[in-house]
Amino acid sequence: MGAKTKKSNADAVYSKKSVKSSNPFDTAIAQTAKRLNPFDVHVNKEKFKILGRICKHDRGLPGVSRAKALQKRSETLGRQYAIKHKTNKFVDHRIGKHLSGDQLTESVMNARFLSEKLAQVRASNKAEKFNLNDDELLTHRGQTLEEIEQYRDERSDDEDIDDEGLNAEFTSTAHFGGDGDTPEDRQTAIEEMISEQKRRKNEIAKDKDEVYDLTEKLDANYKELLPLVAKATKDEQHEKPPPDAYDKLLKEMIFEPRGSVTDKLINPEELAKQEAARLDKLENERLRRMKADGEEQEANVQIPHRSADDLDDGYFAAGNEDDGDDILAYDLDGNLGTHLNSKKEAGDATGQSDEKDDESEEDGENDDDDEEETDSDSDVDNLSDLKESDSESDQDEAPQPKNKSKPQKQKTSETVDTSIPYTIKMAKTYEDFTELLAKYTPTQQVTIVERIIKCNHPKLEGVNRENVVKLYAFLLQYIKDMFEDASEQDIRLHFQLVAQLMPHLYDLTHLNPDRMSNTLLDVIREKYAEYRKNHKVYPTLDTLIYFKIVSNLYSTSDFRHPLATPTYIFMQHILSRARVRTRQDIAMGLFIITIALEFGSRSKRLLPAVFNFLLGIVHMAIPKPQVDQIEIAPPFERDGPFCKLLAIPATSESKTLESQKLQAADLVTHTITLDFKVRALDITLRLVKQIFEEQIGEHTGACFLASPFLPLMELLPFKHYPKHVQQHFAEAKSTLECVAAKKMKPLAPPDKKPKALRLLEPRFEVVYDDKRRPKMSKQKEERAKLLHKIKREKKGAIREIRRDTAFVQDLKLKQQLQSDKERHEKVKRIYQEASVQQGELNELARAKKRKKF
Numbered sequence: 001m002g003a004k005t006k007k008s009n010a011d012a013v014y015s016k017k018s019v020k021s022s023n024p025f026d027t028a029i030a031q032t033a034k035r036l037n038p039f040d041v042h043v044n045k046e047k048f049k050i051l052g053r054i055c056k057h058d059r060g061l062p063g064v065s066r067a068k069a070l071q072k073r074s075e076t077l078g079r080q081y082a083i084k085h086k087t088n089k090f091v092d093h094r095i096g097k098h099l100s101g102d103q104l105t106e107s108v109m110n111a112r113f114l115s116e117k118l119a120q121v122r123a124s125n126k127a128e129k130f131n132l133n134d135d136e137l138l139t140h141r142g143q144t145l146e147e148i149e150q151y152r153d154e155r156s157d158d159e160d161i162d163d164e165g166l167n168a169e170f171t172s173t174a175h176f177g178g179d180g181d182t183p184e185d186r187q188t189a190i191e192e193m194i195s196e197q198k199r200r201k202n203e204i205a206k207d208k209d210e211v212y213d214l215t216e217k218l219d220a221n222y223k224e225l226l227p228l229v230a231k232a233t234k235d236e237q238h239e240k241p242p243p244d245a246y247d248k249l250l251k252e253m254i255f256e257p258r259g260s261v262t263d264k265l266i267n268p269e270e271l272a273k274q275e276a277a278r279l280d281k282l283e284n285e286r287l288r289r290m291k292a293d294g295e296e297q298e299a300n301v302q303i304p305h306r307s308a309d310d311l312d313d314g315y316f317a318a319g320n321e322d323d324g325d326d327i328l329a330y331d332l333d334g335n336l337g338t339h340l341n342s343k344k345e346a347g348d349a350t351g352q353s354d355e356k357d358d359e360s361e362e363d364g365e366n367d368d369d370d371e372e373e374t375d376s377d378s379d380v381d382n383l384s385d386l387k388e389s390d391s392e393s394d395q396d397e398a399p400q401p402k403n404k405s406k407p408q409k410q411k412t413s414e415t416v417d418t419s420i421p422y423t424i425k426m427a428k429t430y431e432d433f434t435e436l437l438a439k440y441t442p443t444q445q446v447t448i449v450e451r452i453i454k455c456n457h458p459k460l461e462g463v464n465r466e467n468v469v470k471l472y473a474f475l476l477q478y479i480k481d482m483f484e485d486a487s488e489q490d491i492r493l494h495f496q497l498v499a500q501l502m503p504h505l506y507d508l509t510h511l512n513p514d515r516m517s518n519t520l521l522d523v524i525r526e527k528y529a530e531y532r533k534n535h536k537v538y539p540t541l542d543t544l545i546y547f548k549i550v551s552n553l554y555s556t557s558d559f560r561h562p563l564a565t566p567t568y569i570f571m572q573h574i575l576s577r578a579r580v581r582t583r584q585d586i587a588m589g590l591f592i593i594t595i596a597l598e599f600g601s602r603s604k605r606l607l608p609a610v611f612n613f614l615l616g617i618v619h620m621a622i623p624k625p626q627v628d629q630i631e632i633a634p635p636f637e638r639d640g641p642f643c644k645l646l647a648i649p650a651t652s653e654s655k656t657l658e659s660q661k662l663q664a665a666d667l668v669t670h671t672i673t674l675d676f677k678v679r680a681l682d683i684t685l686r687l688v689k690q691i692f693e694e695q696i697g698e699h700t701g702a703c704f705l706a707s708p709f710l711p712l713m714e715l716l717p718f719k720h721y722p723k724h725v726q727q728h729f730a731e732a733k734s735t736l737e738c739v740a741a742k743k744m745k746p747l748a749p750p751d752k753k754p755k756a757l758r759l760l761e762p763r764f765e766v767v768y769d770d771k772r773r774p775k776m777s778k779q780k781e782e783r784a785k786l787l788h789k790i791k792r793e794k795k796g797a798i799r800e801i802r803r804d805t806a807f808v809q810d811l812k813l814k815q816q817l818q819s820d821k822e823r824h825e826k827v828k829r830i831y832q833e834a835s836v837q838q839g840e841l842n843e844l845a846r847a848k849k850r851k852k853f
Helices: 002-018 062-082 106-123 145-150 157-166 168-176 186-220 222-229 245-254 268-290 293-300 343-353 359-374 430-437 442-455 466-483 488-511 513-533 541-553 564-577 583-599 608-620 674-695 702-706 709-715 723-741 778-852
Strands: 328-330 336-339
Touching: 062 778, 186 222, 268 442, 430 442, 430 466, 442 466, 442 488, 466 488, 466 513, 466 541, 488 513, 488 541, 513 541, 513 564, 541 564, 541 583, 564 583, 564 608, 583 608, 583 674, 608 674, 608 709, 674 702, 674 723, 702 723, 709 723
Parallel strands: none
Antiparallel strands: 328 336
């Protein structure tokens, strides 16, 4: 009865819960619950609503905001004020102390752990030596101990076989007698055990062989088994197209052999030492041959014993072919005198007959030389100093020069010593240097200079660095002496020698650039000082050769070069001041112009005097009557005998001349001939065409440089000249006309940036807000906005500073009140204790008075 009553009551409760109450106050919130008071909400009213403007403070709770600000100040300013003037404050030095819990990554934790470990290690010096804990990572053969334990190679079945020999059965049988059926002989038992082990091993090997054979068979029949395992897809069933050129090239690049490791590069110091050692070895071999050391070596060789009736039938059976005597025999042609035994001499003879071998054979000979250098005990001369090196291979091919006109500089070819030493010491004086070079031909002089550079390289230890500077100065002086008062026959040979010395001058320049450049600059200054003493006369060839050296050794395209620029100005002064009156002057001027073209080949710059000189050459080629005078700029003359030096007579003799270049005789001869007149004009026309076509044709104002040539070209009697001159005349004239026809572009202001289409411009509507603002430019308007923002931020900062100050003052006031309260309590307690003490004293005094009575 009771159970039914409880069930009915529960059903009634659930039925009531499922039915919604009609009373509106049933869902009312209790007064104790937190709810927002509408009177605490502060609303900022706006007069106008502007689209797109977000106002963060349109509704707010002043009390809540004030409470948050107060809490924030208590966590920052409050804590700072609390620990003010305290020395026992706690400072957090951990890595990432300002990071929150979500921002603390694993890398930050690892950095903290690492720094803590380092601090522990630094604290104790013994920690590094005796710390055997898990802090140290122990490895074995590149693997940690944990990896070895985790991935250790378990023992296979084959390894278990060796340990199964000493099992319990064998031990009991061998040591304790075992069963009665086993043989009592120990040797027999051991032999049976060994045979059993061998049998088992053979069975295992047989099983492995069977497995291997089956695997090979399965691999061979893989294609037949593939359809049974998985069917091929449709794409794989289709035949693949043949590979194109790109696929073939890609496969070739994939299977192309990779670059192999080569020997390390040799630095300049090691290279200089190796070259000096090689020259020392070659010089020792040369001196040994000169002193007939080979005969002494042959005397020391022991001759094998030979019988008196020896028929030399065992010649070819001898072990050493070089030890036997030379034997005369008949060759296949029937000639007598072939040395059958001297294979080495025959090899030398063939080497002398074929001096120009392939490069592979020369490399092989050099390799043999290197192998022989390693054998220090060998006294046999290998004649390696007679082999041609890479730098000396052109000596035999160069033609032998003729005898010079100066006997003190070079001897005749009959007295030239052909044996060149390999190690040459640097001469102390210039006279010793010239005496050394005078013994050899020009081609051999280049070899002498090369070997002096190698033997006195600055990278060698113990070699004076001043030797290369002295050698550079000696070479410049030697070149000057060669071209000074040189004859027509010597000029060509001297130019060839300078061309061969130019690489060595370049090497010397880069060994010590500052010193070498200053040396050459001093020479240029000296030559310029000599020229200024008589600036109306062209300098000699010993001065002009330095212009060629500067153009080959230094950069002439720099805007300002310490050596090339003064040389460039020197050439300008010569062309603009020196008078042109002889054949030599004209040749010198054309020679300077060619060098000036080399100077401006890259920078596209030319001297103004170059155009004036070429204009003057054309002016002198015009035959002018006594009355006509054509204006020309100095140093050329408009009248007189020198104004028509290159004019030719109207004869048929000039038409038969062939095309020629400047000759060596033009640089030393003063007499002007007919062929020189034609040759000088021809070279001038070609230079004019080259200058205006290649260098200044695209320059602004080139038309003003080309226009003065055209009137003079019209006056040239080109019909009297050969065909090649007429052809060059026509080419130069057409080039000048094309350049002169180009007009200069007038100066114009830069094009204005076009405006965008009006339809694409935004259309602004001015909103009248009844505020009068002055009209300002865009920059001033931006500045005004920036100042307004600064002012607003400044006001906010001042407000926050005032609130911070008020908060700090409140803290000070609370602290002062607390201290005053504590002081009052202490004073009150002191007064209380003092009153109690005074009462006790009074009580004692009264007790004494009673005792008196």
